[in-house]
Every structure is written in C-alpha cells, then in structure tokens.
Amino acid sequence: MMKKAFYLPNSKTFIIFLLVVIISFVVLFFSQNWMLKTVREDKMEQNYAMLRLAKTSADLSLDQAFKLSQLLLLDNDIAKFIYQGEVDGGSIDIQTIIDAKITLPVARSISSMLSEIYIFSKNSGYLLSASNAYLEPEKMYPTLFAFEGLNYRQFRSKYLTAPFSRAFFAETTALVDGRAMRVIPLVQTFPLNSPSSNSGKIVMLLDSEFFSSILAEQRVGENLTSFITDSSGKLITSWGDTSLVVGLDYGDGQHRIQVGDEKYVLSVLTSEVSGLRFFSVLSLKDISAMMSPLWTVLTVLSLVMFLVMAALALFILLRNRKDWVELFGLASQGESPLPYEQALGHIKAIVAEDRNKVRMSGGTPFITDTFFRRLIHGKMADTSEIQAMLKLVQEDIDFSQNLVFQMVHLVIHDVNDILTSDRLEDIDFTRIAAQKQAQQTFARQHFLYMDFSFSIWIMLWHHDGSYLDKQIDLFWKEFSLVTPTSASMAVSSSKESLNEIFDATNECSDVLQSISNEKQVEVLRRYSEITLRRERYHYTSDMERKLYFAVLRGEEEALEEILRILEQDNFAARSLGGEETSNLLRVLYATAIKLCQAMHHEDPPKVFTTYPQAKQYFLAFAKNVRGENQDKEDILIQKIVSYIQDHYDQCSLNLSSMAKDFSMKESFLYHFMQTRMETSFAQYLEEYRLARAASMFSERQMTINEVTALCGYANSQTFRRAFRKHYGMLPSDYQKTVLFKQGV
Known part of the structure; x- marks a missing residue:
C-alpha cells in the first residue's frame, strides 16, 4: 500500500514560529531587567518586614512588662511599703516589708525577659528585690546590686529620685544575683495617678540578650546594623556596626541615606506600645552583591533553556506531524479498517510521545493510574496487571529478583475543612511535597497516586526490606516537616511476592482505622504495630x-x-x-x-x-x-381514679387506706401520683369531691348539709371553706345562681 507523501510544514508555519521565537526572546530580556528591579525592592521590603517583626516581638513582651508594673504598683502591700517610713528594730511594721517582697519572685518569673525587679520607697529609702530586702541600700549596693560606673548616690539620683513618669535607660551592666549581666532598665514612678509626687519607683531590669536576639534575627544581608532608641533619640541598645547609628531624625518608613562614600537603606519604625524607635541600616552594596550572581545565573540559564525548548518544540512539531500524517494516510486508503500491522509503528510512536509528555510534566500515564485504581479497589484479576503497571513505571524492573513490596497510605485529616475553604492549594502542595520527597527517597522504585478522597497511595519495591523500612521512616520525617496539612501515614507489612500485594491495601485500611479509633493525628503507624497492640477486653x-x-x-x-x-x-x-x-x-x-x-x-x-x-x-x-x-403505669392510674370515684363519699378516705387496699407502700403511691399524674392524692380527692358537689347542686335541689355528707366532708364548715377557695363563692351563693338559671 502506498503511503501518503510527507511534507515539511509550509512557510507560513515557519514564519509564525520564527516570530514567536523573536518575541519570546525580547520579552525574556526585558523581564530579566524587571526581575532584577523587583527582587531588589523585595529585599528592601523583606528588610522592613523583618524590622516590623522585631518591633512586634518587643511590643508583646514590653506590653506584658507594663501591665505587670501597673499590677505591682496597684498592689496594696506594695503601696503600703512605698508610703511607709523607716522601721525600727523589732517593730511589727517589718511585716509590711515582708508582705510586699513576697509578690516579687512570682512577678519576676512571669516573663523570661525580666532579670530582676526593684521596688523603691522614697519615704524610707528602702529597696526591695525578688531575692533581698535592702534596708541599708547604700552599704549593700557595691556587692549586691551595683550598676557599672555608678556609685549608690549616682544610681539613686539617676534611676530612683529623678522626676519622670516612665522611662527606658541605655543598656548597662548590673549585678543580678551576684553575677554581672547586661540589662536595660525600665523605670515606672509611683503612684500611677499622680507621678509628679514621685513617692517611689519600680525598676525592671530587662535582659539585654532578649533585645539583641530580636535584632540579630533580621537575616537580610551580611552587614546589617540594627538599634533601638527612646522617643527622644537616646540610644538604648544596638547590634552590628555602632558607627552606623545614624538617621535619628528620620520618620517611619524607608529612606536612602549616605554615610561617607557609601549608600544605605535606613528603615525606621516607632512602637505605639512603648514609644521606642527601631532602626535598621542595610548597605545597597549588600543588596547588589546578593543580586548580581542571581542575575547572571538566571539570565544564562533562561537563554539556554529557551533555545533548548525552541529546538525541542521544532523537533516535536516535525516528528508528530510525520507520525500523524502517515497514520491518517494509511487510514484514508479505501474504506477498509485501519491496517493495524502497518500502523503499529506510528501508534507506538504517538503513545510513547504522549507518555513522555506526561512524564515531563511530572505526571504518570493515564493507563498507569487506571491500573493502580484497579489495585486499591480490589478490581485486579491477577498479578499480570501489577507487572504491566510496574513495567510502565520502571522499564528495567527485574521480577526474577527477590523483591520486597510495601504499600503506604497518606491521609489528610482535615480535608473536609480544606475543601470548604480557600485552602485548596494546601491539598495540591501536599501531593507535590509527597511526590518530590518520594522521588528523592525511593528514586524510581515507587509509584504515587492521589485517589478521589484526596488521600495519597505509594507503592514501593526494593530487594532489601530493612532498607525499605528505613527509607519509609526518612520519607515521613522529611514530608511531615513541609506539609501544610494534618496528615497521618499507614504502612502495610512487607510482601515478598506480588500475590500478597492484594492484602496490602486492606492492611493500610486497618491501620488507619486504629488511628481514627484512637483519635490520633500526624502519626506514622505500621500494620505490625497494631497486630502487637491486641489487648484484653474491658467489661467489669x-x-x-x-x-x-x-x-x-x-x-x-x-x-x-x-x-x-x-x-x-x-x-x-x-x-x-x-x-x-x-x-x-x-x-x-x-x-x-x-x-x-x-x-x-x-x-x-x-x-x-x-x-x-x-x-x-x-x-x-x-x-x-x-x-x-x-402499660402497668396506665393500669395503676386508672385503678387510682376508679378507687377515688368509688370511695370519695367516705370521710375516712386517705392515701394510707388506699395504699392498704392496694397492698402497696404509701410512699410509692405518693411519688407515683406526683410524677405520673402530676398531682397529690389530697389535691386530686379535693378537686373530685368539689366537682361532684357542684354537679349535685345542678342536678337536683339538695341542702348544703346533704351535699356535705354525700361528698365525704366531715362538717359543713370544712366544705364551705374548700368550696369558696376553689370556686370563689360560698356553696349557698352557687346554689342560688344555679337555681336562678334553671328558673326555679
């Protein structure tokens, strides 16, 4: 059979292809310039974001310190200590000092940022700390709580008696619990509602390492300098090159400044909580140094990849056109079906190309997924289908070797919450993370598939079972660090033949069921573990x-x-x-x-x-x-009603007599009527007797004494009282009303 002639694409196709290549190259060139500018701005924004994070971290801790100082100054025992004068030896007023000091150790332990807390009373001159009471502070100062470069009078004048509401002081060295520490003093004046009276002070020594660590965590550039000042511009603490402590007059935001011959980016933020100002200084050279290698590498790589992809696209265009043109040429010869033997080579080429495209895009051929779905849903007839599937995954797999197989099932616990939110990319990222980690951990000896419930299945094989177990542990360790979802992983037992693989999916289901029963999340569990967990039943x-x-x-x-x-x-x-x-x-x-x-x-x-x-x-x-x-209750209720109807005319009728006739306990009948009939025996009997009395007045002319006797009342006085309470009128008035209506 003559095949249809194959022709190269016409000139129009090549012209369009050439135009696309030229336009793409121009776009690539300008996009690289734009990327350089954008990344530089991103680095600057990253620097500002890190400074904002440092400010926020400091604000959280300082706000806690401010609230703690206010609580301490509002404490009655501390207020008494501040207003109290000097205490004579043996005086009971010493208890005030003891009560005030008791609160300080607990207060100091609230925040790890606090190195020490001092309470100063101006009236007595005494000083309290979490560990000591300094009744003669001037004598005790040099050895117990000295500040670097200050004698006690200077210390007192600077921190304890100076008139201010609240102030931060520059970083200094002080003795705390007998050892020298770098601290930042924070001083608050007492009382809070009238700081001008300056009756006392609370001095908090903030750990300088806390602030240094916050400033040091801004890892943008190699030579970043950060520092903190108070609202007046006084330096509190710094990290980096102190010669770059500049730009104190600039407002919040980012500014380009010049120091000497070098240009810098100055970032400034002011805290609304503490009034402190946070600064960072980053050299433009550092930013350029970070970007220059990236620019060169990306430019060269982009150009090379562009040329390679252009050549590959042209090659695929020519080859696919050849296969399809020849295939359709065979199909167009006459009206008979496609001559399969002659077309087989072209069919194989097209299928192989399609599979290669899928593999290059990070996927798996559709038929491979279909095979695996049949496996996990128990639709496979025999092991020949598993072999065909594995051949598609690893062409050189050798089934003559003693291979060990295992199945892994990853389940996302919060998948329903994710599906009803805008976090769908978390599921996709979980799949991508699992796929990338599986490729790194198991190389080609695995197949990964996400099913319709968004859980991930991984089939593994290797000639060494112990090695496979170690790699599974490594996979879980690395995967659990990066996945944004809450997931657990079930692992089947090792299978030494393909015939046993069919049980692996059921084993994974058993493992996941045990995890669900125990309400566990983010765990790795093997089937061997649940077989070892069999326990005795619990039924005491x-x-x-x-x-x-x-x-x-x-x-x-x-x-x-x-x-x-x-x-x-x-x-x-x-x-x-x-x-x-x-x-x-x-x-x-x-x-x-x-x-x-x-x-x-x-x-x-x-x-x-x-x-x-x-x-x-x-x-x-x-x-x-x-x-x-x-049913028994309904019978008893009817029995009680009938009994009262039959005996209501007896004056001696009561709950005791009815209980005796019923051969039941009186207490049982009382509670039964209260709970089932929602009334008491006396109330029910009274209402029935009065109802019968009213009926007698209506049915025939009877005297009150006659009705009294017939209704079981001992005397007419008791009857009148009960009747009036129930109907709101005396029996005689009721009788007249009834007779009037009857025209008698």
Whole structure:
C-alpha cells in the first residue's frame, strides 16, 4: 500500500514560529531587567518586614512588662511599703516589708525577659528585690546590686529620685544575683495617678540578650546594623556596626541615606506600645552583591533553556506531524479498517510521545493510574496487571529478583475543612511535597497516586526490606516537616511476592482505622504495630451491673451511655484481636441470658457475633421493658381514679387506706401520683369531691348539709371553706345562681 507523501510544514508555519521565537526572546530580556528591579525592592521590603517583626516581638513582651508594673504598683502591700517610713528594730511594721517582697519572685518569673525587679520607697529609702530586702541600700549596693560606673548616690539620683513618669535607660551592666549581666532598665514612678509626687519607683531590669536576639534575627544581608532608641533619640541598645547609628531624625518608613562614600537603606519604625524607635541600616552594596550572581545565573540559564525548548518544540512539531500524517494516510486508503500491522509503528510512536509528555510534566500515564485504581479497589484479576503497571513505571524492573513490596497510605485529616475553604492549594502542595520527597527517597522504585478522597497511595519495591523500612521512616520525617496539612501515614507489612500485594491495601485500611479509633493525628503507624497492640477486653462487674439494671428499668438514655462507654473502651481505646472480641461477646451474651431469666423470657437471644448486634439487642430489650412499665403505669392510674370515684363519699378516705387496699407502700403511691399524674392524692380527692358537689347542686335541689355528707366532708364548715377557695363563692351563693338559671 502506498503511503501518503510527507511534507515539511509550509512557510507560513515557519514564519509564525520564527516570530514567536523573536518575541519570546525580547520579552525574556526585558523581564530579566524587571526581575532584577523587583527582587531588589523585595529585599528592601523583606528588610522592613523583618524590622516590623522585631518591633512586634518587643511590643508583646514590653506590653506584658507594663501591665505587670501597673499590677505591682496597684498592689496594696506594695503601696503600703512605698508610703511607709523607716522601721525600727523589732517593730511589727517589718511585716509590711515582708508582705510586699513576697509578690516579687512570682512577678519576676512571669516573663523570661525580666532579670530582676526593684521596688523603691522614697519615704524610707528602702529597696526591695525578688531575692533581698535592702534596708541599708547604700552599704549593700557595691556587692549586691551595683550598676557599672555608678556609685549608690549616682544610681539613686539617676534611676530612683529623678522626676519622670516612665522611662527606658541605655543598656548597662548590673549585678543580678551576684553575677554581672547586661540589662536595660525600665523605670515606672509611683503612684500611677499622680507621678509628679514621685513617692517611689519600680525598676525592671530587662535582659539585654532578649533585645539583641530580636535584632540579630533580621537575616537580610551580611552587614546589617540594627538599634533601638527612646522617643527622644537616646540610644538604648544596638547590634552590628555602632558607627552606623545614624538617621535619628528620620520618620517611619524607608529612606536612602549616605554615610561617607557609601549608600544605605535606613528603615525606621516607632512602637505605639512603648514609644521606642527601631532602626535598621542595610548597605545597597549588600543588596547588589546578593543580586548580581542571581542575575547572571538566571539570565544564562533562561537563554539556554529557551533555545533548548525552541529546538525541542521544532523537533516535536516535525516528528508528530510525520507520525500523524502517515497514520491518517494509511487510514484514508479505501474504506477498509485501519491496517493495524502497518500502523503499529506510528501508534507506538504517538503513545510513547504522549507518555513522555506526561512524564515531563511530572505526571504518570493515564493507563498507569487506571491500573493502580484497579489495585486499591480490589478490581485486579491477577498479578499480570501489577507487572504491566510496574513495567510502565520502571522499564528495567527485574521480577526474577527477590523483591520486597510495601504499600503506604497518606491521609489528610482535615480535608473536609480544606475543601470548604480557600485552602485548596494546601491539598495540591501536599501531593507535590509527597511526590518530590518520594522521588528523592525511593528514586524510581515507587509509584504515587492521589485517589478521589484526596488521600495519597505509594507503592514501593526494593530487594532489601530493612532498607525499605528505613527509607519509609526518612520519607515521613522529611514530608511531615513541609506539609501544610494534618496528615497521618499507614504502612502495610512487607510482601515478598506480588500475590500478597492484594492484602496490602486492606492492611493500610486497618491501620488507619486504629488511628481514627484512637483519635490520633500526624502519626506514622505500621500494620505490625497494631497486630502487637491486641489487648484484653474491658467489661467489669460494675459495668455489667449498670447495664443489667438499666435494661430492667427501661432506662434507654442511661443504657445508651453505658453501651457507648463499653464501645469506647474496647474498640477505640483498645485494639482487640478476634479472640478477645469473641470473649467480650460471650460475656455480653451471658448478661443477656441473666436478663431473660429475670424477666421470665422463655426465648433466649441468638449468640452475638458482632458488637452492634449485642448493642441492638440490649436497646430493644430496654425499649420493651419501658413499654411494659408504661402499660402497668396506665393500669395503676386508672385503678387510682376508679378507687377515688368509688370511695370519695367516705370521710375516712386517705392515701394510707388506699395504699392498704392496694397492698402497696404509701410512699410509692405518693411519688407515683406526683410524677405520673402530676398531682397529690389530697389535691386530686379535693378537686373530685368539689366537682361532684357542684354537679349535685345542678342536678337536683339538695341542702348544703346533704351535699356535705354525700361528698365525704366531715362538717359543713370544712366544705364551705374548700368550696369558696376553689370556686370563689360560698356553696349557698352557687346554689342560688344555679337555681336562678334553671328558673326555679
């Protein structure tokens, strides 16, 4: 058969292709320049963001310190100490000092930023700290709490008696608990509502290393300088080159300044919490030094990749056109079906090309995914399909070797929350992270697939099972560090033949079920672990007693709670094996037999084979008992009503006589009427007697004494009082009203 001639693409196609190449090259060139400018600005913005983060971290800790100082100055014991004068030896006023000092150790431990807290009283001259009370501070100063370069008078004048509301002081060295520390003093004047009276001070020594670490964490450039000043521009602390402590008059924002012959970017932020100002100085040379290598590498790499992709695109265009033109040429010869043997080479070429495209884009051929879906859903007929699938994944796989296979199942716990939010990219990133880490950890000896429930399956193979276990641990360690979702990983046992692979998916499901039962998240668990966790069932005599009586009383809600606890203890908190599950069902069946004997049921239940079956039986039993109890209650209510109707005319009728006639306890009948009839015996009897009296007045002419006797009242006075209370009128008035209506 003659094949249709193959022609190169016409000149129009090549012209369009050439124009696309030229335009793409121009766009690439200008985009590189734009990228350089953008990245430089991004570095500057990154520097400003890091300074903002440092300010925020400091604000959080300083706000805590401010609130703590206010709480201390509002404390009654500390206020008494500040206003108290000198204390004579042996005076009971020493208790005020003790009470004030007790609060300081706890206060100092609240924040790790606090190195020490001092409370100063101007009236007495005393000074308290978390560890000491300095009643003679001038003598104790040199050895216990000296500040670098200051004697006690200078220390007192600078920090304790100077008139200000609240102030930060420059970083200095002070003795704290007998050792020299770099600290930043924060001083607050007492009282808070009238600082001008200057009755005392609270001095907080802030750990200088805390602020230094905040400033040092701004890792933008190699020679970054950061410093902090107060609102007046006084330097508090710095990190880096102190000669670059400049630009104190600039406002918040980023500014370009020049120091000597070099240009810098100055970033400034002011804290609304403390009033402190945060500065960072970064050289433009540092930014350029960071960018120049990146620019060169990206430019060369982009140009090379562009030329390679252009050549590859042209090659694919020519080859695909050849295969498809020849294939359709064969198909167009006559009306007979496509001559498959002649077309086979072209079909293979097109399929191979399609698979290569998918692999180059990071995916897997569609048919490979189909094979794997059949495997995990139990649709594969035999191992030949697994072999075909693995050949597509690793062409040189050798099934004659003794390979070990394992299945891994990654599940995202919060997938439903993610699907209903705008975090869909988290699922995709989890898949990408798993794919990249699997490629790095298992090389070509794996296949990864995400199913319709957004869980990830990985099939692994290797000739060394112990090596495979180590790599699985490494994969989980690295994957769990980068995934933004809450995920757990189930691992099947090792399978030494393809025939055993079919059980691996079920094992993964069992592992995930055990993780779900225990409400665990972000864990790696192997099937071998749950087989080792088989435990004895939990069903104590107390649990049996509660279940037994809940059924007998028909208390369905209480029974449901008992059965829920039983299920939780045995199937969530434990992982029972088949034997222990059978043992639990046997003892539950024994309880069921006891209930049948107690209720005189002649037909025992069938032996329980599952826990839901046992649960359903007990719930149905309790429901029947409750129904029987309800029938008994309805009968008793009718019996009480009939009894009162038959005996209401007896003056001696009371609850005791009715209980005696019923052969029941009086207390039982009392509570029964209160809870089931929502009335008492006396109230029900009174209402019935008065109803009958009103009926007698309406039915025929009777005297009040006659009605009194017929309704069971001992005397007419008691009857009149009860009638008036119930109907709002005397019996005589009621009788007249009735007779008037009847026209008598």
